[in-house]
Amino acid sequence: MARYIIKRLVYAVLTLFVLITLVFFMMRMLPGDPFLGEKAISPTALANMNAKYGLDKPVFIQYLMYMGNCLTGDLGMSITYNRPVMEIVSESFLVSADLGTRALIFAVIAGILLGAIAAIKRGTVWDSLSMFIAMIGVSVPSFILGAVLQYFLGLQLRKVFGVNIFPIQGWGTFKHTLLPAFALGLGSLATVSRLMRTSMLDVLSSDYIKTARSKGLSQRQILWRHALRNAVMPVVTIMGPTVASVLTGTFVIESIFNIPGLGKYFVTSIKDLDYTMIGGTVVFYGALLIVCTLVVDLLYGLIDPRVKLED
Amino acid sequence: MEHIDKSRFAHVGESAHDREAIARPSLTFTQDAMRRLSKNKVAIVCVVLIVLLSLMSAFAPMFSPFDYREQHYGHTNAPMFSVCDDESSEGYGHMHLFGTDTLGRDLYTRIWMGGRVSLIIAVTTAIVDLIVGCIYGGISGYFGGTLDIIMMRLLEIINGIPYLIIVILLMMVLEPGMMTIIIAYSTVGWIPMARLVRGQVVALKQQEYIAAAEAMGASPARIIAKHLLPNTLSVVIVRVTLAIPNAIFSEAYLSYIGLGIPLPKCSWGSLAQLGIQNFRMYPWQLLIPAICISLTMLAFNMFGDGLRDAFDPKLRR
């Protein structure tokens, strides 16, 4: 178990370094000078920037300084907003985290349930229904889904009922979270439920389920005590990519629903060519994802006894 | 006990023919898979859909009276089925089947032009995925040892960064365009394929029938060609089919962020992005490209599922 943890930690750190390196070199390849922008700068300011970012030093030193800055939380100054990137991040990220967590919980729990039901009631209408929902989630990109939901459940319902049942913009109340979280989560729900269904079908046809039946357990007991627990394992392994997908999904969902999260800033910074903002956000998101994946991996190591005892 | 006539006890002995008779004819693996696939109605419908969409994308713009760049300032945001009233245009008197966009361009022509771009991007990236992934995974899996360890560690590290983020970074650096999207996606898109192929090769290498082939004196080339490759092929084909919707999704996503195909060329993703801006008032401008995107992704996904079921020997009944 200890070896497993150490291995995962080392990979996480290495990946982080690769990411920061990538961002650094990308930014250097961009046209224009990201650190100076178009504004005229006084000599003292210039001297300050040189000291901070080593703009007058060779590339390798700049790289090390950038690495050092990133690891201590200094992600540069946003050109558009003229504020430290980290400040913008810490303000807006909470909103994104809120949205993302809701979507994730929705996707995982509903996905597991849907997949399990589809497997247990295989071949019946429940199976087809679950898989139909999954198919929609897999084929309709989240932002298109968001726009469509905005139109039908937001505007049209408002026309019919005169009241705002599902708000289509902004953030603040529980109602505001419904449509965006749903649109964001449906794609992941689809993947989780399809995987869960396959896994459950595998488990249900396995020999130890036969043994459980031969001991006289009822179907419900078999499902809860033996089938579900073992079937959920593969789902845990895809939690990493699921979190990544929800994360990248927040960028576009926040734009569509006008939610003041980090994703929206990120998308606008791409349009504005605010390179420091882009780079800084990428490093932040990348680091966040690496941490999440690490946590998921460690969690899996705890749940699966076969890994626990690898020592 | 009833009496039975002695003649019925005439000796017959073993019948060599009957004793070896097997009720069902044996099929090769591919034959069996193809037979199962052809019985899968959903998969057939998906193939038909894909072919239809491809044919429309290839040929529809050629037969349309409108050019995809042609703008009709007097007839912007026209609804579906409206008739062109611009005398200077070739399409005078013809119907705009899907209406026009904010600049008066015929949406029908643009949709199918967009289809060309989206489908070409999707298929090209899938092929690059296939080739690079197979080579990388094949080498890593077949040779094993330190080479394998290094190659796989490298992959794990790169894989830790979400690929859309890498693609975004690349797109910022390179000039926007179809080639760029293909390159950007291809830089990291092959990683899942490589892992899959490597996993397959490693598992197959250990199978007893490989040892049996070696014991019978088969050369490594023959082993790879006749035993390893065909058995990985089925998994690889399924993966390629499922990689295409990913590519279409990525293209749409990038377009929405603003990193897609530059105007006036269009792709389904860029059309969707334009459509979203006008969605409240002219919903079809979003809905039509959205349907095209979704149908294509759906068709490839379901076809990929059908392929996977057809190739799974455990499902053979």
Place this chain on the structure above:
Amino acid sequence: MAERVLTIEGLRVSFDTYAGEVQAVRGVTLHVDEGEVLAIVGESGCGKSVTAQTIMKLNPMPPARIVDGSINLAGHDIVHASDKEMQKIRGNEVAMIFQDPMTCMNPTTQVGKQIVESIKLHRHLSSAEAKAEAIRCLEQVRIPNPEERAKQYPHEFSGGMRQRAMIAMALSCNPKLLIADEPTTALDVTIQAQIMELLAELKDKINTAIILITHDLGVVAGIADRVAVMYAGKVVETGTTDEIFYEHKHPYTEALLRSLPSTDQGKHEPLMSIPGTPPDLLAPPKGCGFAARCRHCMQICKEEQPPEFELNAGHKASCWLLHPDCPSAEERGAK
């Protein structure tokens, strides 16, 4: 006089597949008495596992179907029993151990807990008592350090130990009948012997009847009291072990015994096998199932299925050669 634990009469089980109806079991009649070991032998696909699983109704009921027949287990009518009734019977009055112990135990639950689950289901014991009982069961099957072992997971056990643990689990509620479906096929020979010894010992201690399903006649000779030989979904011969080995009457039994390699065979004598394959049960032959491969096959064998002939109390065989009207070999024209 020992009590009769199991009576099967005229059992017919079919599977409805997309290719048609597969008649897996085509009229099987068997019985097992208290404390005796009945071995069911036959080739793969002859229907022995299906018969055994039908006793506990473990086959998924679509696509499996009990077409006809009756099964009486310790007074319970199995064929007409409801799901709830079956749940009370399984594990309690009848238990089963399977071929591959690795896949037969839940890989993510401790072994001890899996045994406790059985005990708590059918016996009214508290948690602590059940735990102690589970450890006692492990001890009974000669697993060393049972307290420690109970806390371990299946993959930490060796193959032979896993099978012992399965046996412990099966016997934890003192069932009247234990069905062992090829329990030693997946183990190597020395472990096989240990497991069979253990079964023999336990049988005497707990007085459980055992149905042993196997294709290995050597194992049969060691432990079985009676043997039923199955072919193509039917029982072709039953009798005591001695009768089957030394006084067999059915050509298939003869062929099976002949195909056993023996140490008195000369080095250069070819190994005997039975040429051909069993008939396809999608379209079973209207005559005797073994006709195509039988060197004594007669005209009537291909036209009609032979009835069961009783040779003495307990020894039965289904072969037209045993019909009183059947002429001698020369008269038939046989070589």
